[in-house]
Amino acid sequence: MTGQHPDEIAVLGGGCFWCLEAVFEQVRGVQAVTSGYSGGHLSAPTYDDICKGSSGHAEVVQLRFDPAVVSYRELLEVFFVIHDPTTPNRQGNDVGPQYRSVIFWHSDAQRLAAQTMMESLQREGVFSAPIVTELVPAAQFYPAEPYHQGYYRGHENQPYCAFVVAPKLGKFRQRFARLLK
Template sequence: MDEAIFAGGCFWCTEAVFQRVKGVERVKSGFCGGHIKNPAYREVVQGRTGHAEAIHLTYDSERVSYEDLVAVFMATHDPTTLNRQGYDVGTHYRSAIFYLNEQQEKTAREVIKNMEEKAVDTDPIVTEIAPATAFYPAEDIHDEYYNNNREQGYCQNIIDPKIRKLMTGFKELVK
């Protein structure tokens, strides 16, 4: 099994998307890219730790490539807004790919370069590409948030459209 870490705004959103990608075996919400050990959610959302809300996923590279995971990630959030995803604002909602090795860094940069060359987005991509720091799991209450709360307005208005993007744009990758 291989691993990847992505930060695309609220981790409830990215968790819900990647739980539906074939080859992804486990998705855990948490925090990465900060400067203190074992941050609590309340500290992260106050912007005091430097962490981003992120997901750590374990996947089978025989079934889904890292390149495909990066493509899904980039398509299911807005990589052109700095420290913001929709109504969620702050450095902890930044777009970031935290790479675990040189090949992941190279792949992430290539995917973004291809997007820029094809002018997929009209605004510049601001996704941070940085070496992974320690990943700290979020409190268990955040696990399976979308799956357990689909009737909530946030899930219907913010997460459902991201799931639809996955289902329509990456049919071959959906479980």
């Protein structure tokens, strides 16, 4: 706990968790980012289980954040800029249900904030196709294997990181300079 309010948890899925993790690690007020899996029927899933696409889990990041420093709404604003919420079970070349766009809400306030934002984005025509982001109650979160944690920081020159993660990080830095740590 860093501010006047207790830290909150947000769980978001928008494609490969390496992308989301790399961005949200740089948001002020985000105390911890853990890559993992949520929303499926297997208990204690592994990365191999997830890659098969039959576990029902999505690749997600769990954020622990101080709402006195960064609001849940601001986290959602970043989320909707750094991924495409209009492609079901897909982000770029990453295809399968594990890459779906999903928000796991932890309170009625989070549910309402996400619902309101999605309705607003849709009404304003921000995207050329309908938003397909799932809005579902928080499910069991399973941290990914240790080698996935902080992946971008240790693999910036790896081709996927250079060509997929880095551009999303650049887009975030340009659009949300006010939120940088």
